[in-house]
Amino acid sequence: MAVEAPARPEAPAPRRSGLRHRLAERGVDRVLLLLVPAVLVIGLLFLYPMLYGVGLSLQPKNGGGPFGNYADFFKDSYQRGTVWKTLRLALPAALINVGASVPIAYRLRGRFRGRRVLTALLVLPVTLGTVLVADGLLRYLGPKGWFNRVLLDLHIVDEPVRLIYNYWGVLLSLLITGFPFAFLLVLSYMSGIDPTLERAAATLGAGPWQRMRRVVLPLLAPGLATTFVLAFVLAFSVFPSANLVGEPAGETRVMAIAAYQAAFEKYDYSMASTIAVLMGVFELLVISVTLLLRGRLYTGPASGGKGS
Amino acid sequence: MTVGSVVEKDSRAAFGHLRLDGVTRRFGKATALSGFDLRIEGGEFIALLGPSGCGKSTALNCLAGLLPLSEGAIWLDEERIDTLPPEKRGFGMVFQNYALFPHLSVRKNVAFGLSVRRVGKAETARRVDEALRTVELTEHADKLPGQLSGGQQQRVAIARAIVLRPKLVLMDEPLSNLDAKLRVQMRTEIRRIHQDLGLTTVYVTHDQEEALALADRVVVLRSGKVEQIGTPEEVYTYPVSTYIAGFMGYRNLLELPVLSSGDGKVGLGEKDGLNLTGVSRQPITGARAVAAVRPEDFHIAGSPDSAAGENIVTVRVEVSEFHGREVAAEGVTDDGRVVHFRSPERIAPGERVALTVAPERVLVFGESVQDAAAALDEAAAESIGETTGAKDGG
Numbered sequence: 001m002a003v004e005a006p007a008r009p010e011a012p013a014p015r016r017s018g019l020r021h022r023l024a025e026r027g028v029d030r031v032l033l034l035l036v037p038a039v040l041v042i043g044l045l046f047l048y049p050m051l052y053g054v055g056l057s058l059q060p061k062n063g064g065g066p067f068g069n070y071a072d073f074f075k076d077s078y079q080r081g082t083v084w085k086t087l088r089l090a091l092p093a094a095l096i097n098v099g100a101s102v103p104i105a106y107r108l109r110g111r112f113r114g115r116r117v118l119t120a121l122l123v124l125p126v127t128l129g130t131v132l133v134a135d136g137l138l139r140y141l142g143p144k145g146w147f148n149r150v151l152l153d154l155h156i157v158d159e160p161v162r163l164i165y166n167y168w169g170v171l172l173s174l175l176i177t178g179f180p181f182a183f184l185l186v187l188s189y190m191s192g193i194d195p196t197l198e199r200a201a202a203t204l205g206a207g208p209w210q211r212m213r214r215v216v217l218p219l220l221a222p223g224l225a226t227t228f229v230l231a232f233v234l235a236f237s238v239f240p241s242a243n244l245v246g247e248p249a250g251e252t253r254v255m256a257i258a259a260y261q262a263a264f265e266k267y268d269y270s271m272a273s274t275i276a277v278l279m280g281v282f283e284l285l286v287i288s289v290t291l292l293l294r295g296r297l298y299t300g301p302a303s304g305g306k307g308s
Numbered sequence: 309m310t311v312g313s314v315v316e317k318d319s320r321a322a323f324g325h326l327r328l329d330g331v332t333r334r335f336g337k338a339t340a341l342s343g344f345d346l347r348i349e350g351g352e353f354i355a356l357l358g359p360s361g362c363g364k365s366t367a368l369n370c371l372a373g374l375l376p377l378s379e380g381a382i383w384l385d386e387e388r389i390d391t392l393p394p395e396k397r398g399f400g401m402v403f404q405n406y407a408l409f410p411h412l413s414v415r416k417n418v419a420f421g422l423s424v425r426r427v428g429k430a431e432t433a434r435r436v437d438e439a440l441r442t443v444e445l446t447e448h449a450d451k452l453p454g455q456l457s458g459g460q461q462q463r464v465a466i467a468r469a470i471v472l473r474p475k476l477v478l479m480d481e482p483l484s485n486l487d488a489k490l491r492v493q494m495r496t497e498i499r500r501i502h503q504d505l506g507l508t509t510v511y512v513t514h515d516q517e518e519a520l521a522l523a524d525r526v527v528v529l530r531s532g533k534v535e536q537i538g539t540p541e542e543v544y545t546y547p548v549s550t551y552i553a554g555f556m557g558y559r560n561l562l563e564l565p566v567l568s569s570g571d572g573k574v575g576l577g578e579k580d581g582l583n584l585t586g587v588s589r590q591p592i593t594g595a596r597a598v599a600a601v602r603p604e605d606f607h608i609a610g611s612p613d614s615a616a617g618e619n620i621v622t623v624r625v626e627v628s629e630f631h632g633r634e635v636a637a638e639g640v641t642d643d644g645r646v647v648h649f650r651s652p653e654r655i656a657p658g659e660r661v662a663l664t665v666a667p668e669r670v671l672v673f674g675e676s677v678q679d680a681a682a683a684l685d686e687a688a689a690e691s692i693g694e695t696t697g698a699k700d701g702g
Contacts, residue, residue, distance in 0.1 A: 199374050200407035202394040203478075204421035204468065214420070218411045300454055304407035 057273035069274035079258060079275075083282060086236060086254040089167070091286075093174035094232035098224055100179065101186035106216065109190045119187070126180040133176050134244035138164055141172070169245030170252045174235045182231045189223030190216075194303040219302040225294035229287050236283050255279045323475050324385050325349050326508070331390075332379035333366050340366040341532045344380070348476075348510065353502050355523035356512045357555070363532035364512045368478050371510060373397050384475070400469030402479040406461045408453035414464050415440070415449040421472045439471035442501060459490045466498070470505060477502075479511045483518065495521055516555050520544055528552050546589060550598050550673045558600035558671065559648045566597050574672040581643050584619055586670030598673045603636065605669040606649035608661050615662035619670065623647050625659045639663075 023029065060068035073079045104122070108115060125133065141147050143160040151157045163169055193216060201211045239256040246252030255275055263272035331344040341363035348354055356364040369375040371382065373394035382390040389397055408417050416423075418439055422432045440446045443463035453461055462482060469477055482498070483491045499522050502509050513519050519526050520540040528535045528543060528551075536548045547553040550561055564576035564584065569592045576599055577583030584599050609615040612622045623639025628651070635651045639661070649663055 194405070194407065196403050196405060196407040197409060199372075199394070200401065200403055201409075201420070201424075202374070203372055203397075203399060203401040204472065205395045205398070205424045206420075207393075207395050210424055214424075215409060298411035298452075300410055300452070302410060304403065304405050304410065304453075 053273040054277055056270050057277050059270055060274075061268050061270050069271050070278070072271070073274060073278065082253055082255045082258045082275075083278070085252065086238070086256075086279075087282070087286075089170055089174060089238060089242075089252065089254065090232055090235035093171055093178055093235040094182075094228050096175055097178045097182035097231045097235075098186065098228045101183040101227070102190075102220070102224070105183060105187040105190040106212070108187060109193075110195070122183055123180040125176050128177075130173065130177055130240040131244065133173055134241050137169060137173055137176075137245050141169065164245050166247050167251050170238065170242050173241035173245050174238060177241075178231050178234055181234060182227050185227040185230065186220075186223065189220055189227070192223075192302050193219050197302075197304050200304065218298060221297045222294050222299045225290050225297070229290050232286055232290075233283055236279065236286075255282075323350050323508075326385075326476060327383040328367075328371075328380070329383065330380035331367065331370055331377055331382065333363075333370055333375060334378045339532050341370070341529075344532075344534060346527060346534075346537070348508065350508050351506055353499070353509045353511065353522060353524045355519035355526045356510065356529060357514070357516060357519040357526055358529035358535075359514055361531075362529040364514075364529050365480055366532075367529070368401075368480050368510060368512045371476070372399055372401050372478050398472070398474055399476045399478055400472055400474035402462075402465045402469050402477070402482045404481045404484060406453075406465040406482075406485075408461055408464055408468070410453055413450050413452055414445060414456070417453065417464055418467045418471050420468065425472075435471055439467040442470070442504070443467045443497075458486055459494060462486065462494060463497070466501065470501065470507065473505075475508065477507050477509045479509065481513055482511075483513075484515075491518075498522065516557070528555065547600075547671065548589075550600060550675050553600040553671060553673065557602055559603050560599075560601040560606075562599045562601070562645060562647075563596055564599060566592055566595060573667070576672065578643070582621060582641055582645065584621075584665075584670055585667040586672040587668055588672040588674070590674065592672060592674040594674050598675055600671045600673065601665055601669065603648040604650045606647070606663040606665050608649075608651055608655075609664040610662055612660050612662045615664070617664065619665045619667060621647060621663045621665070623649075623661060623663060625655050625657050625661060628655050628657060630654070 020029075057069055058066040060066075060072070062068065062072070064071065108118060128136075139145055141163040143162075147163070148157075148160040151161060152159075163172065197215050197219070198211050201215045206214060237256055238254055239260070242248055242252045242254045242257055248257050255278070259272045259275035259279070262268045262275060326348040328344055328346045328348075331341060332339065333341045344363070344367055346354070356367055358364050366375065370377055370390070373390075373392060373396075377390050380390070381388055409420065412420065415436055418436045419432050422435060427435075436449075437446070440449055443466055445460060445463055445467065448456060448460060453464060456464065462485075465482070479498070483494055486494060495518060498509075498511075501507070502522075511519070511522060520543070523540060525537060526540055526543045527537050530551055536543055536552050538546075543552065544556050547556050547558070550558075554561060562576075562582065562584070564582060565578060566574065567577050567583075568575040569588070572587055572589070573585065574588045574592050574597065575583075575585050576597060584601075586599050588597075606621070609617070609620060615622075621641060623641050625637055625639050626646075628635050628637040631650075633652075635654055637649055637651055637655055639647045639649065641647060647663065651661075655661065
């Protein structure tokens with residue numbers, strides 16, 4: 001008895017610490033509390049408004065059941081057309097931005113003098129904001145702008161080329177504002193490719209084009225897919241430039257404009273929510289297809305072996 | 309291996325000799341390699357040896373075409389090749405980090421060069437199988453490089469370089485990322501492949517043991533310049549400078565005043581201090597000279613009182629390390645010089661012993677002590693582990 005007595009009070013202690021260890025193994029410990037602020041912010045500022053919007057879209061102003069608005073949207077060709085108009089802008093813009101980033105990032109991947117200045121110049125448009133870019137485009141590409149004046153004076157064209165207040169204006173604006181994002185991402189993916197791989201390919205007889213096609217592009221492809229997804233989402237929600245340099249009543253009446261008009265011109269918040277939800281659905285469709293294709297690529301590390 | 313004999317003739321016939329003619333490479337103001345002259349005969353195994361920053365990797369990259377030359381020329385027989393891009397030279401290269409294409413299977417990695425050259429499917433399959441058999445990786449052919457161990461990745465890198473039957477194989481410290489045991493194993497493998505396929509190989513390393521074991525001729529570089537070129541035996545037995553002596557395992561570099569010199573025999577010593585008689589291949593003109601002695605050339609002559617004769621060095625043992633068949637010990641002479649030596653029996657720190665060394669085992673160099681110190685520092689910083697293997701090889 002005298003021996004057992006001091007052992008008793010200690011007995012529960014190992015069990016308690018045992019539970020703590022088992023929880024810690026599953027990643028549950030007090031550090032998790034650090035997530036609370038983020039979860040609160042996401043819940044209050046993102047999840048709740050989103051679910052509220054979905055709920056609102058299911059309560060049509062004109063009746064017709066919970067899916068009445070969705071049916072109305074697809075029945076009305078003026079509304080339905082916005083889907084195509086938005087995709088027609090966002091897909092080429094994202095593709096061109098990613099595509100143009102590849103050769104430039106390829107040139108800039110190594111270290112050389114002035115790399116930082118050049119990178120800063122390429123990234124500059126991010127800081128400008130859509131409205132300033134739109135203003136610049138209107139002046140530069142307008143009928144009396146520099147661009148048309150040069151073309152006219154060189155007698156390349158007889159009358160000013162129309163590049164604003166239509167599809168081309170919006171596309172150009174999306175390219176200018178979207179390129180820096182795509183470029184920065186592609187550059188970081190490009191820098192992640194071990195440069196000795198290309199040198200190895202060269203000693204094996206591959207010329208510059210072969211090295212690009214057989215080594216760089218396959219290793220870059222997953223990163224390009226990710227970049228495309230982000231560039232696409234950015235371009236899909238185009239609103240200011242579609243209004244300012246586009247033709248918001250005609251060929252650049254994108255989904256965001258349709259939603260805006262529903263909400264603030266017709267005061268039909270339910271329909272506006274419906275259009276917003278549909279925007280999300282179409283974005284998710286494109287993203288899913290892209291990520292599905294990405295899953296079929298090699299996505300491991302882009303280094304050549306040990307010690308790199 | 310028997311498969312090699314077919315390839316042998318292809319490779320042997322590839323070229324007569326390769327000549328580097330004053331090859332110089334500068335990076336900004338720094339000269340990494342200056343006036344490098346070397347003639348490599350077809351079928352030779354050349355090791356470029358030196359500490360990091362000596363220019364050996366620069367020389368290899370210049371040969372491969374990955375670095376343009378600042379000056380000089382490279383000739384393959386009578387064709388000048390230093391202006392060709394790497395893909396036109398037809399040299400195989402094995403990189404320090406292997407540089408395997410991570411997105412391609414082992415088979416496709418090895419087939420890469422063939423597929424770039426549009427070699428037919430059947431021919432490609434046959435040659436890839438043969439190369440994989442040579443490096444014993446047939447059963448791993450469909451794995452990705454990431455699924456292989458370091459040693460296996462290394463063998464893929466070698467297979468990928470030799471499948472093209474290159475005129476010249478360049479290897480840039482290929483064993484430095486492997487652990488000690490695998491390193492020795494792969495070293496033998498590399499020499500075997502070189503012989504079986506009749507390759508011409510240029511091998512860069514900072515490990516003198518590797519260079520001596522593998523090469524037909526060793527080129528020792530120092531600060532971008534050639535210090536000595538010779539067979540492993542020559543470089544090991546007759547280093548031309550304290551720098552190379554330090555690199556080749558002469559850990560004891562003792563600077564002493566010159567007492568007598570003539571007939572290749574040099575007497576060095578201090579009054580009431582260390583006295584050594586050694587040999588020199590050049591005439592010693594200065595007042596002081598450096599005596600280089602390998603730790604394993606010192607023998608224990610007995611206790612300090614009874615020992616008599618030539619080249620007796622009395623030391624107090626400071627540290628002794630057990631190395632299996634022998635003990636590596638560090639002692640200090642009465643005037644404070646550190647002496648490294650070996651002993652077949654265990655000796656205790658604090659003990660006083662008399663060491664002796666045969667005069668023909670003491671190499672004397674008429675150089676300044678700074679040279680000797682620099683050589684020792686560089687050698688110590690670069691050599692991995694002890695030099696017991698090199699001793700066995702010599």
